[in-house]
Amino acid sequence: MKVLFLAPQPYFIDRGTPIDVDIMARALSDHGHQVDLVCYPDGRERNYDGLTVHRVRAPNWLRGSPPGFSLRKVGLDLLMAPLAFRLARRGQYDVVHAGEEAVFLAMALKRVFGLPYVYDMDSSIAQQLVEQMGALGPLASVFDWFEGRAIRGALAAAPVCNALAELAHAQRAAFVETLHDISQLENPTRAATGFLRERLGIDTPILMYVGNLQPYQGVDLLLDSCAVALGSGTRFDLVIAGGNDKDIERYRGRAKELGIDRRIHFLGPWPVDELDVLLAEADILTAPRIKGVNTPMKVFPYMHTGKPVLVTDLKTHSQILDSSVAVLAPPEPEGFGREISRLVEDEGLRDRIGRRGHEFVEKGHTYPAHRARVARLYAFVAEAAGLDADHSVSLGA
Numbered sequence: 001m002k003v004l005f006l007a008p009q010p011y012f013i014d015r016g017t018p019i020d021v022d023i024m025a026r027a028l029s030d031h032g033h034q035v036d037l038v039c040y041p042d043g044r045e046r047n048y049d050g051l052t053v054h055r056v057r058a059p060n061w062l063r064g065s066p067p068g069f070s071l072r073k074v075g076l077d078l079l080m081a082p083l084a085f086r087l088a089r090r091g092q093y094d095v096v097h098a099g100e101e102a103v104f105l106a107m108a109l110k111r112v113f114g115l116p117y118v119y120d121m122d123s124s125i126a127q128q129l130v131e132q133m134g135a136l137g138p139l140a141s142v143f144d145w146f147e148g149r150a151i152r153g154a155l156a157a158a159p160v161c162n163a164l165a166e167l168a169h170a171q172r173a174a175f176v177e178t179l180h181d182i183s184q185l186e187n188p189t190r191a192a193t194g195f196l197r198e199r200l201g202i203d204t205p206i207l208m209y210v211g212n213l214q215p216y217q218g219v220d221l222l223l224d225s226c227a228v229a230l231g232s233g234t235r236f237d238l239v240i241a242g243g244n245d246k247d248i249e250r251y252r253g254r255a256k257e258l259g260i261d262r263r264i265h266f267l268g269p270w271p272v273d274e275l276d277v278l279l280a281e282a283d284i285l286t287a288p289r290i291k292g293v294n295t296p297m298k299v300f301p302y303m304h305t306g307k308p309v310l311v312t313d314l315k316t317h318s319q320i321l322d323s324s325v326a327v328l329a330p331p332e333p334e335g336f337g338r339e340i341s342r343l344v345e346d347e348g349l350r351d352r353i354g355r356r357g358h359e360f361v362e363k364g365h366t367y368p369a370h371r372a373r374v375a376r377l378y379a380f381v382a383e384a385a386g387l388d389a390d391h392s393v394s395l396g397a
Helices: 016-030 071-091 102-113 125-132 134-153 162-170 195-200 219-231 245-258 272-279 299-304 333-345 347-364 367-384
Strands: 002-006 034-039 051-055 095-099 117-121 156-159 206-210 237-241 264-268 284-287 309-312 327-329
Touching: 002 016, 002 071, 002 102, 016 034, 016 051, 016 095, 016 367, 034 071, 071 102, 095 102, 102 117, 102 134, 117 134, 117 162, 125 134, 156 162, 156 367, 195 237, 206 219, 206 272, 219 237, 219 245, 219 333, 245 264, 272 299, 284 299, 284 333, 299 309, 299 347, 309 333, 309 347, 327 333, 333 347
Parallel strands: 002 034, 002 095, 034 051, 095 117, 117 156, 206 237, 206 284, 237 264, 284 309, 309 327
Antiparallel strands: none
16 A cells, blocks of 8 residues: 655654654555655654655755644644645555544545545544644634534544544544554663663663653642652652653752752653663652643653553543553642652562553554554555455455
8 A cells, every 4th residue: 555644743852742653654565565754854864664754845944843732842743744746646645644634634635635534543633732832722612613513524533542532533533543642662671780870870760761851741740749749758760751842841840949959850852762770770750741642752761671661540541441451640740749659669569560560561552463453444445445455455465
């Protein structure tokens, strides 16, 4: 099958949605599809059989799009449109695979060229806009209407989590295949070497967060909760990997205001292909997200390590995790801080939760499981689009 993949992201960089894009590109390649991927100008090259990357040309001031909505992202999306139309005009594609807001470009391509599209739902666009810009709240129903049209017009919807699958079904999607996030750790249960403790001078249990430092990730909650736990006499250090210089300086300032700066360590960005090395050094891993419905990708490599994972007890996590495989804590400092202390002080609890979390990921959140889900999705696409047997996907591929 020949696929036009619209990915409104920098590709490839070590960040949530671009990693999802990469996993999908890899799976489509593994199943023998020919893929033309349209993306933003930034990012490293990736080499998969049948994959050709087409980057939009953009001035320097438009480069470096941050996570989430921004005017820079809008500008880059506008530049994607003419490139996508040129490729569609000459490409003889069977289907368009559209991620996030690129679905509206896919709708235009369907109208002009008759190309069916798959809607890759990494988030709810309508909810994300309202959460990031509260002033848009009165327009929520308008955004919901547009998102509903995009879902109903798709040949198939591919949500990244159960909450988005519920949305797709509620909007009467023709077909839904949930493409849950996965762990891609090369060596998930590797032993700690102690390099991080030596580098940072740590002699207490390590609580670790890895990811960007955008407000929705809950780093403010995490720091406030650490202040509660440390104030109760619990001894531990927090290590934070990720974020840009501006965000790191802001949170360093916050840690100093709370009087806990000697126990908070910022590493800056960490390469995803060395994530297993870093996670091995932790005793507890945390995802304190406070907004959004999609489950953060980080929880799956976290759990794969066999280390205990502490998350907020919100739908973003509770839609797929329960207390048997993770510790779900109230999304406020007292409750979250109390669970930090409990995990630090109870090694047996850490071992039990960590072991069950590892088993959970092994059962359904590794690359072979993802590849099988993509096979089911594109088998349906081939049949629904009326393609011949040469275009179909073998479920055992």
